[in-house]
Amino acid sequence: MADNPNPDLDLPETTAPAEKIKRKGIKRRIFLAGSALVVGGGIFGVWWTDSSVKAKGNALIGGEGKPAFGSILTIAEDDTVTVFSPHIDFGQGSHTALAQMLADELDADWSKVAIEQAPADLAFANAALAKGFLPTMAGETLAGLIPDAVIGMMARSMPLMITGGSSAIRFTGEIAMRRTGAAVRAALLAEAADRLGVPESELTTADSVVTHAKSGKSLRYGDLAAGAAQRSLASDPVLKARDQWKLIGQPVPRRDIPAKVDGSAVYGIDFTLPDMRVATIAAAPVRGGTLESVDEAPAMAVKGVEKVIKLPDAVVVIGSGYWPATKGLQALSPKFTDGGHAAVSTPAIYAAQGKLMAGGKPDNEAGEGDVEAAFGAASAKLVEAEYRVPFLHHAMMEPFAMTGHFKDGTLHLWGGMQDPLSTRAKAAKAAGIDVEKVVFHPMIMGGGFGRRFPDMVEIIDQVAVVAKQVPYPVKLVWSREEEVRHGTYRPQSSARLKASLKDGQITAMRMDYAQSGNAEGEVPFIYNLPAASRRHFAYQSNQIDGPWRSVNATQIGFYTESFMDELALAAGADPYEFRRKHLPEGSRHLKVLDEVAKRAGWGTPLPEGTGRGIAIVESFDTIAAEVAEVALKEDGSPKVLRAFAVVDCGTTINPLNAEAQIAGGLIMGLSSAMGEAVTLDKGAVVESNFADYPILKLADAPPAVDVHFIDSGAKTGGIGEPGLPPASPALANALASLTGKRIRNLPVLTQAKA
Amino acid sequence: MAIAFTVNGKPVSVEADADTPLLWVLRDDLGMTGTKFGCGIAACGACSVHVDGNLARSCSVPVSEMVGKSVTTIEGLKSAEGTLHRVQQAWIDAQVPQCGYCQSGQIMAAVALIEKVGTPSDQQIDEAMTNICRCGTYPRIRKAILAATGAAAAAEGAA
Numbered sequence: 001m002a003d004n005p006n007p008d009l010d011l012p013e014t015t016a017p018a019e020k021i022k023r024k025g026i027k028r029r030i031f032l033a034g035s036a037l038v039v040g041g042g043i044f045g046v047w048w049t050d051s052s053v054k055a056k057g058n059a060l061i062g063g064e065g066k067p068a069f070g071s072i073l074t075i076a077e078d079d080t081v082t083v084f085s086p087h088i089d090f091g092q093g094s095h096t097a098l099a100q101m102l103a104d105e106l107d108a109d110w111s112k113v114a115i116e117q118a119p120a121d122l123a124f125a126n127a128a129l130a131k132g133f134l135p136t137m138a139g140e141t142l143a144g145l146i147p148d149a150v151i152g153m154m155a156r157s158m159p160l161m162i163t164g165g166s167s168a169i170r171f172t173g174e175i176a177m178r179r180t181g182a183a184v185r186a187a188l189l190a191e192a193a194d195r196l197g198v199p200e201s202e203l204t205t206a207d208s209v210v211t212h213a214k215s216g217k218s219l220r221y222g223d224l225a226a227g228a229a230q231r232s233l234a235s236d237p238v239l240k241a242r243d244q245w246k247l248i249g250q251p252v253p254r255r256d257i258p259a260k261v262d263g264s265a266v267y268g269i270d271f272t273l274p275d276m277r278v279a280t281i282a283a284a285p286v287r288g289g290t291l292e293s294v295d296e297a298p299a300m301a302v303k304g305v306e307k308v309i310k311l312p313d314a315v316v317v318i319g320s321g322y323w324p325a326t327k328g329l330q331a332l333s334p335k336f337t338d339g340g341h342a343a344v345s346t347p348a349i350y351a352a353q354g355k356l357m358a359g360g361k362p363d364n365e366a367g368e369g370d371v372e373a374a375f376g377a378a379s380a381k382l383v384e385a386e387y388r389v390p391f392l393h394h395a396m397m398e399p400f401a402m403t404g405h406f407k408d409g410t411l412h413l414w415g416g417m418q419d420p421l422s423t424r425a426k427a428a429k430a431a432g433i434d435v436e437k438v439v440f441h442p443m444i445m446g447g448g449f450g451r452r453f454p455d456m457v458e459i460i461d462q463v464a465v466v467a468k469q470v471p472y473p474v475k476l477v478w479s480r481e482e483e484v485r486h487g488t489y490r491p492q493s494s495a496r497l498k499a500s501l502k503d504g505q506i507t508a509m510r511m512d513y514a515q516s517g518n519a520e521g522e523v524p525f526i527y528n529l530p531a532a533s534r535r536h537f538a539y540q541s542n543q544i545d546g547p548w549r550s551v552n553a554t555q556i557g558f559y560t561e562s563f564m565d566e567l568a569l570a571a572g573a574d575p576y577e578f579r580r581k582h583l584p585e586g587s588r589h590l591k592v593l594d595e596v597a598k599r600a601g602w603g604t605p606l607p608e609g610t611g612r613g614i615a616i617v618e619s620f621d622t623i624a625a626e627v628a629e630v631a632l633k634e635d636g637s638p639k640v641l642r643a644f645a646v647v648d649c650g651t652t653i654n655p656l657n658a659e660a661q662i663a664g665g666l667i668m669g670l671s672s673a674m675g676e677a678v679t680l681d682k683g684a685v686v687e688s689n690f691a692d693y694p695i696l697k698l699a700d701a702p703p704a705v706d707v708h709f710i711d712s713g714a715k716t717g718g719i720g721e722p723g724l725p726p727a728s729p730a731l732a733n734a735l736a737s738l739t740g741k742r743i744r745n746l747p748v749l750t751q752a753k754a
Numbered sequence: 755m756a757i758a759f760t761v762n763g764k765p766v767s768v769e770a771d772a773d774t775p776l777l778w779v780l781r782d783d784l785g786m787t788g789t790k791f792g793c794g795i796a797a798c799g800a801c802s803v804h805v806d807g808n809l810a811r812s813c814s815v816p817v818s819e820m821v822g823k824s825v826t827t828i829e830g831l832k833s834a835e836g837t838l839h840r841v842q843q844a845w846i847d848a849q850v851p852q853c854g855y856c857q858s859g860q861i862m863a864a865v866a867l868i869e870k871v872g873t874p875s876d877q878q879i880d881e882a883m884t885n886i887c888r889c890g891t892y893p894r895i896r897k898a899i900l901a902a903t904g905a906a907a908a909a910e911g912a913a
Contacts, residue, residue: 091852257846261846261850261861262828263827267855270787320782323774323775323782397792399791399792664852664890690886695886698880698887698895699883701892704897
C-alpha cells in the first residue's frame with residue numbers, strides 16, 4: 001500500500017528529546033539494480049528469454065492438455081483460459097479486473113475465463129510491478145536507464161510478489177496482463193494461419209475462436225493452444241485501441257462473490273487439516289517488551305490444552321481447539337518487561353513531535369519558491385494551524401490466522417499475506433531453514449488494508465517457530481485483542497501549516513509534519529502556488545508504523561484540505577471557488593472538482609442543521625474529490641447524510657467494482673475520522689476490541705454514495721485506496737461550515753458539539 | 755458433556771465444555787466455517803446465526819444453552835435443492851461482498867430482519883443491521899435488502 005515495496009522506510013533514528021526510545025522497525029530492502037547487467041528486450045523478453053524461469057512457471061500452472069503461456073495463463077482443450085494473478089485479492093476485486101484486461105486483449109470468451117492465485121514461487125515474481133514502481137523509487141531518469149531484463153531479475157531477487165500501492169491494475173494490469181493477452185492472441189493467430197494455409201491478415205478473433213471469413217473455417221483456441229505454446233511470444237505486441245475494448249470498462253460481476261454469500265469461501269482462519277491443533281498467543285503488552293517468566297501449570301490444567309510455548313516476547317498456548325487454547329491463555333499470568341518504553345504515551349508523542357518541529361531541523365524538504373520571503377512580505381496575511389491524527393488500527397475483519405506443518409524437513413504454511421514470496425523468506429529465516437524448504441499456500445483474506453505485508457507480520461515468525469516444535473499441524477489464531485494491541489498502525493502524526501494570502505490568493509504555503517515515514521514523492525501537492533514547502537520531521541515511537549489504506553495520503557490529505565478551507569475562510573471565499581482559483585486551468589484536477597461540486601449541488605441551500613464540505617486529494621495516480629453533507633446527532637457526533645465522489649483514474653477497468661472501492665474507501669475514511677484512535681499509556685495500547693475501537697456502522701454511514709468516474713484516458717491510476725483520503729477533510733470542512741468550529745485533532749468524536 | 759441440538763435441520767451431539775461458545779463448536783467441532791470469528795465479544799456480528807429463528811451472535815452464546823434448540827447457519831440458508839435464499843441472490847445481484855469475511859453474518863442478520871418485519875424501512879434497516887463491515891459495503895447491503903424484499907422495485911414504481 002505504500003509508494004514502494006518497502007512501505008516502512010528505515011529512516012534515521014530520531015528520538016524525542018525527552019525520551020530515549022529505541023527504533024524498532026524494519027530493515028529497508030534496497031531497491032536498486034546490482035552491477036550485473038543482462039541484455040534483454042521488452043519486459044516480456046525477461047520472462048520469456050529466461051528459459052529456466054519460464055519452464056518452471058509454466059510447469060507449475062500448466063500440464064497435459066493445458067499449455068501455459070508466459071507463466072501467466074493456461075488455455076485448456078475445452079477453451080478454458082485460466083489467468084494466474086501474481087497479486088492476491090483481499091477484497092479489492094483486482095483478480096476479476098486483471099483477468100478482464102488479459103481476456104480483452106486475448107479476445108477470449110469471458111464465460112470460459114477462470115482466475116487463480118499464482119503459486120508462491122519465484123517464477124511468478126512480478127516484473128511488471130517492479131517496472132511500475134521504479135520511477136517512484138529511483139526517479140524517472142534512472143528508471144529509464146535500467147534494462148527491463150534487470151528489472152525482471154530484481155523482481156525475482158527481492159523477491160517481489162506484493163500487493164499494495166493500488167498497483168495491481170495500473171502496473172501489473174497495464175504492463176503484464178494486457179500485453180500477455182495480446183502476445184498470446186498473436187501466437188494463436190500465427191498458428192491458425194499456418195494450419196489453414198491462409199494469411200494472418202485474413203483472420204479475425206472473437207470469443208476464443210479464430211475465424212477465416214472467406215472460407216468460413218474456424219479454429220477454437222483450445223485446438224490451437226498446444227501449437228501456439230511452441231511459438232515465441234512477441235515482446236511488444238500491438239494493443240487494442242480504446243474503441244476496440246469489449247471487456248475493459250465493462251461492469252462485469254466479480255468471480256469471487258458467489259462463494260462469499262453461502263459460507264463456502266475458505267479463508268486462512270478456516271483452513272483445517274486432520275490432526276490439526278489450534279493455538280493462540282499473547283505478546284508483550286508494550287511493543288518492544290519481552291517475556292520474563294510464565295508459570296505454565298494453570299494453562300496445562302485446562303481441559304484440551306496440550307502445550308505452552310514461550311517465545312522471546314510472547315506466550316503461546318496450543319489446544320484441541322481455539323476455545324481451550326483461549327481458556328488456557330487466560331489462565332496464565334505471564335510477566336513481561338516494558339522494554340524501557342514505560343514513558344511512551346499518546347500525549348508524550350504529540351509533545352515530542354511538537355518539539356521536533358519547533359527545532360526546525362527537517363529530515364527532508366521538498367517544494368519550490370521562496371516561502372520565507374513570501375511570509376515576510378509587508379502585505380501578507382498570515383494564517384497558521386496545527387493538526388494531529390492518531391494511530392489507526394487496520395481492523396481487517398479476519399484476525400490473523402496461519403497454519404504451519406513441519407514435516408520431513410519442509411515447512412508448509414497456509415494463510416493470507418500481501419506478498420506470498422517474502423512470506424516464505426521470512427518463515428524460512430525464523431525457522432532456520434532454507435527458503436526452498438518452505439512451501440506457502442496463499443489463501444483468501446478477510447481484509448488487509450496494509451496489515452498483511454510480511455515484513456511487519458509477526459504471525460509468520462510465530463507459526464514458523466511453533467510448528468517446528470510440534471509433530472502435528474498447528475493453526476495459530478490471534479484474538480481481536482491481540483490484533484488491536486499489536487498492530488502496525490497508521491502513524492500518529494502532527495502537522496503545522498502556515499500560509500500567506502494576498503488579494504485572496506495564496507502566495508506561499510508551508511507544511512511541517514512529524515511522523516515516522518516521509519510522504520514526499522507519494523502524495524503530490526496539487527495546487528499551483530508561487531511558493532510551497534513540505535518539511536518532514538522523522539519521529540519514531542516504540543510502535544511499528546505501517547501502511548494503512550492510502551498510507552500517508554490520509555493524514556497529508558486531511559492536513560492540506562482542512563487548511564485550504566481555513567485559508568478560504570481567511571480570504572472570505574467559498575471553499576470550492578477558492579480551490580478552483582489555485583488549480584491549473586484545464587487540469588484534470590479542476591474537472592474532477594467541478595464535477596463533484598455540480599453533482600453535489602454545491603452552493604444550493606441545505607436543510608437547517610446540515611453542513612457541506614469539499615476536499616480533493618490525488619494519490620496513487622488517481623484524483624478523487626468528495627463532498628459530504630453532515631448533521632449532528634443528539635450526542636454531538638456527526639452523521640453523514642449524503643456523500644459524493646468524483647474520480648479520475650484514467651481508465652475505469654470495471655466500473656461496478658471501482659464504485660465499490662471508492663465508496664468503501666470513503667466510508668473507511670469517515671469511520672477513521674469520526675471515532676477511531678489507538679492510544680498509548682505507559683507504552684501499551686489502551687484499546688482492546690471493537691467496544692473501545694469503534695468502526696462506523698451502517699446506520700451512521702451515508703445510505704448511498706454517489707460515485708462518478710471521469711474516464712480521461714490518462715495513465716491508469718489505482719482504485720483501492722484513493723477514495724479514502726478526501727473523506728476526513730470533507731467531513732471536517734462540513735462540520736466547520738455547520739458549526740463554525742474547526743476540528744484539527746482527529747478523531748472528531750463529539751468535538752463538533754456546540 | 756454431550757450436548758444435543760439441531761444444526762441446519764440435522765441433529766448433532768457434541769462433546770464440549772458447557773461454556774464453549776456456539777461459534778467454536780460450529781467451527782472447530784462441526785467443521786462449519788461459514789460462520790466467522792471477528793471479535794469474540796458480540797460487537798461485530800461476523801458470527802451471527804439463527805437460534806430457533808432468532809438472531810444470535812454465536813461467539814457469546816454458550817453451547818450449553820443450545821440443548822434441544824435449532825440452529826441455522828449461513829450453510830443452511832439454501833433450499834434443500836440448493837437454490838440460494840433470495841437474500842443471498844440479492845447479495846450477488848448487488849455485488850455486495852468485497853473481502854467477504856463479514857458477509858455471512860450480514861446475510862444472517864438481514865434474513866432475520868426480513869423474516870421478522872417483512873419489508874423493512876430504512877430506519878428498521880439502520881436499527882437492525884449493526885454488524886461491522888470494514889470494507890464499507892453498507893450502501894450495497896442496504897440496496898440488497900431493499901431489493902430482496904421488493905422494496906426497491908416498489909419505490910421505483912411509486913416514483
